[in-house]
Amino acid sequence: MADDETADKPAGKATKTAENVCAACHSRRSELEQTDPRNDYHDAYSLTLLEAPFYYADGQIRDEVYVWGSFLQSKMHGEGVTCSNCHNAHSLELRMDGNGLCVQCHTAQDFDTPRHHHHAPDSEGAQCVNCHMPATTYMGIDARRDHSLRIPRPEQSASIGAPNACNQCHQDQGPTWAQRSIEEWLAGSGDELGRHPFADAFYAADNGKPEAAPRLLEIATDDSMPAIARGSAILRHAPYHHQGSLEVLQQLLRDDEILVRLGALRSMETLPLNVRYHLLAPHLDETVMSLRIEMARLLSGIPLEQIEPDMANQLSGLYRDFHETADYNADMPGPQVVVGQFHASNRDYEAAEEAYKKALTLAPQHEGALLNLADLYRQIGKDTEGKALLERAVAAAPESATSHYALGLYFIRQKRYDQAAIELKAAADLALSSPRYAYAYALALENLGEEEEAIAYLEEWKEREGPRPQLDQTLHRLKEDSR
Ligand code: HEC
Ligand code: HEC
Ligand code: HEC
Ligand code: HEC
Ligand code: HEC
Incomplete structure (x- = not known):
């Protein structure tokens, strides 16, 4: 199919597969196995959801997130628009310069006009991308345009500590001025600038506000929301799970959207092992690799000899995939820490110690490895051996609350309260x-x-x-x- 044919035909399975090919490189994720282009994205990679510090609470890019996680949030993705509608898939050049790119689909009479953008025609302030895909520059050189194609909401963004497109240019004005300008533009049209659907709840949850919890469950179960937002909502609900949300989890684990299931699984870390098993037992035959790996982690520690043989078989299969992925990532400290946690839950303390130590050989200051190894020593009655590790973690990252907390708890156990x-x-x-x-x-x-x-x-x-x-x-x- 020629590119030109795909331009005005957004939907369809073929274009989605093509997008997954771009996503393989243009997304923030961890790698699960040797990439085979015939695999689906979610068999080869595990995507980072909309989490701090990578994204602001409203889903804008904050750290390098490489496009796809942003684009998945957009209404345009929801309607079947894909990378190749804007980028030539071979040359990677934009299909058109300037506003022509956008008026392929959005009528010029309605949008490429001062009646919509309220700036002098053809000026910088009249470029669609400057308001709807604002750029962030990383490390002083790499300008990245936010692919969530959002509507600017200056006051709401400011209230959650995020930037907004208007004040990126109008630096001598504040968000209230920008907000009022937009409201003046809209006055009389009958339209108003609604609130962003998940920003407030995500921000509240990120700041430990329990009153966000019911709204998180609403977002997670609302299938008019982008799947990545739903998955990120249930993930944020992890600290608030209660009897009632277990039913929601049950429902989300059956959802068609992989990213919803992924978020649900990642949120289950806070549940006791028997509850996890109860929820996951009907899903042990999951086929998507990124989900299988999460399940193996969640279920390590289940005594195989005490469950039905065919369940034990399926669970061993999950464990096998987990270990293959771990072997594939043997040269990366993060995955080695996960392997250590897996063994620690299985009470295989020697293997856990070996994995954490391997992570520390790869990265001597790795906070997760230091804290987990110290915690392992606590579990096996060698608490004092952990002290040096905890001090090393604090020295390596004095700005990390987690390390100070772990060292503080150590001193509590030693009754050295000062x-x-x-x-x-x-x-x-x-x-x-x-x-x-x-x-x-x-x-x-x-x-x-x-x-x-x-x-x-x-x-x-x-x-x-x-x-x-x-x-x-x-x-x-x-x-x-x-x-
Ligand atoms: C094998 C990995 C890989 C795949 C697959 C891939 N890219 Fe890239 N792409 C890169 C790298 C690496 C860069 C350069 C670094 C950067 O700018 O992020 C890049 C750069 C780009 C750029 C910026 C080009 C420029 O001139 O600055 C665009 C646009 C782009 N890719 C789009 C796509 C699209 C659309 C697809 C799918 C059709 C795709 N890429 C598939 C790795 C990949
Ligand atoms: C609605 C149009 C549109 C869509 C859809 C789109 N892009 Fe872009 N993309 C742009 C524009 C505009 C730029 C900025 C190009 C420039 O300034 O030279 C850009 C820039 C990029 C860059 C350069 C680095 C950066 O972040 O700015 C990459 C990489 C990229 N796009 C990848 C993708 C991929 C992958 C997809 C699909 C998942 C995609 N784009 C979908 C319009 C789009
Ligand atoms: C291939 C067609 C296509 C292209 C090209 C395209 N759009 Fe869209 N856009 C859509 C569709 C479809 C929707 C969703 C339905 C709607 O709201 O109109 C949408 C929605 C939007 C929205 C509303 C988002 C929201 O949250 O309500 C904005 C803003 C937008 N597009 C901006 C742009 C910009 C800027 C460009 C160029 C960089 C662009 N679009 C290019 C098809 C396209
Ligand atoms: C100066 C900033 C600015 C520029 C430039 C701009 N927009 Fe917008 N756009 C907005 C604001 C603010 C809104 C929300 C208020 C509204 O609907 O008018 C919006 C809303 C939209 C929507 C959603 C409309 C709806 O009813 O949901 C689309 C689609 C859109 N813009 C497309 C474009 C396109 C295409 C261009 C370029 C031709 C463009 N915009 C240029 C600021 C801008
Ligand atoms: C790419 C830079 C850029 C962006 C983004 C931008 N503007 Fe502007 N804006 C300008 C420039 C330059 C002028 C002065 C010339 C003109 O009218 O185009 C201006 C003029 C204005 C004016 C009238 C003159 C004044 O300063 O009182 C208002 C109001 C305004 N912008 C509001 C906004 C709002 C609201 C947004 C976001 C929805 C926005 N602008 C986004 C660059 C930008």
Whole structure:
């Protein structure tokens, strides 16, 4: 099929496969196996969902994400538009220069006119891409255009700490000015600038606000939303799973969209092993490789001899795929840490130690490897051997709350509360919204006999971040005790 024929025929399986070919290189993902172009994308790669720090909470590009995860969010992708509608698949050049590219499909009379864009015709401010595909420059040189093809929403973007196209040019003005300008443009047309559908909930969840949870479940189950947004919503629900959301998970694990199933699986890490098994038992015959790998990780630790033989068979198959992928990634520290976790859940501590140590040979400062190896030593009664590892992690990444927290907990276990308080305060200061760190710091203060400080700290925290059940209980108890 000639390229020119595909231009105005967006839908169809053939074009989707072609897009997956581009996605193989132009996406942020981990690799599962030697790429065979006949494989589907999701058999060869596991895509990064819309997560910090790669994306802003509204899905705009933040770090290098290489196009595809952005484009998957767009209405245009939902309607079957694909890469080759804008890029010549062979030369990679744009099919047309300037606004001509967009008015292939969007009528020029409606959009390529000051009535729509309110800037002088042919000027920079009148270029469709400057408002709908704003550029971010990485490392000073690589300009990347955001392929989520979004409508600029200056105030909402600012409220979640994200940039917006208008103020990228109008740097002497603020988002409120830009928002008001758009509202003036729309006045009388009957249209208004609606809110972005998932930005608020994702931002709230990323800041540890439990009130986001019900909205996350709504997004995850709304099939008018892009699959990548639905998968990212259920992934963010991980800390909030409860009896009711297990039913939602059951439903999402049967969803047609691979990215919804992927997000559901990744969110299940917070569930106990028996619950995971209960939810996943009907799906052990999953065929998509990226999902099989997630399932193997989630189910490591299930005693094969205690389940039905055909289930055990299917589970062994998942484990086999997991190990093949791990072998394929043997020279990368991240995947080795995952292998270590897999063995640790299976209580094969020697193999786990070996995998973490291998990761550390590849990357001596790897935070995940250092923290996991220290945690392994704790599990097998060699807690003090972990101390040097935890200190190494803190030294390597002093800005990481996770490392300070792990070292702080170590000192708590050793009953060295003064040192614990220092580390836990550092963690709490680095992640101001995390109730977990605040709780741990208050506990260290209490153990130091500084109940008054603990109460004051928790009250200040609550004032700033809002109430949290566990913190409120602790606060209540501390106040009772001090009476
Ligand atoms: C085998 C990996 C691979 C595949 C498959 C691939 N690309 Fe690329 N592409 C690259 C690399 C590497 C670059 C250069 C780095 C960059 O700009 O991101 C690039 C650059 C580009 C550019 C920028 C070109 C320029 O002049 O700056 C475009 C546009 C592009 N690719 C589109 C596509 C499209 C559309 C497809 C599918 C038809 C595709 N690519 C398939 C690896 C690939
Ligand atoms: C609606 C049109 C459109 C679609 C659809 C589209 N692109 Fe682009 N793409 C652009 C424009 C415009 C640029 C900026 C080109 C420039 O400034 O030279 C661009 C730039 C790129 C670049 C260069 C680096 C960057 O991020 O700016 C890559 C790579 C790329 N596109 C890949 C893809 C892939 C892969 C797909 C499909 C998943 C795709 N594009 C779909 C319009 C589109
Ligand atoms: C191959 C056809 C095609 C091309 C080329 C195309 N679009 Fe679209 N675009 C669509 C379709 C289809 C939709 C979804 C239906 C709708 O909202 O009109 C859409 C929707 C949009 C939306 C609405 C997004 C939203 O969230 O509501 C914007 C903005 C947009 N396109 C901008 C652009 C820009 C900018 C370009 C050029 C870089 C472009 N389009 C090129 C077909 C196309
Ligand atoms: C100066 C910024 C700016 C430029 C340039 C611009 N747009 Fe828009 N566009 C907007 C804003 C703001 C909205 C949302 C308000 C509205 O619907 O008018 C929007 C909305 C849209 C929509 C969604 C309309 C709907 O009813 O959902 C499409 C499609 C679109 N633009 C296409 C284009 C195309 C094609 C071009 C280039 C010919 C273009 N825009 C140029 C700012 C711009
Ligand atoms: C690529 C750069 C660019 C982008 C993106 C852009 N503008 Fe502009 N804008 C300009 C320039 C340059 C002028 C002055 C000349 C003109 O009218 O084109 C201008 C003029 C204006 C004016 C009238 C003059 C003034 O400063 O009061 C308003 C209002 C305005 N822009 C609002 C917006 C809004 C709102 C957006 C986003 C939806 C936007 N612009 C996006 C470059 C841009």
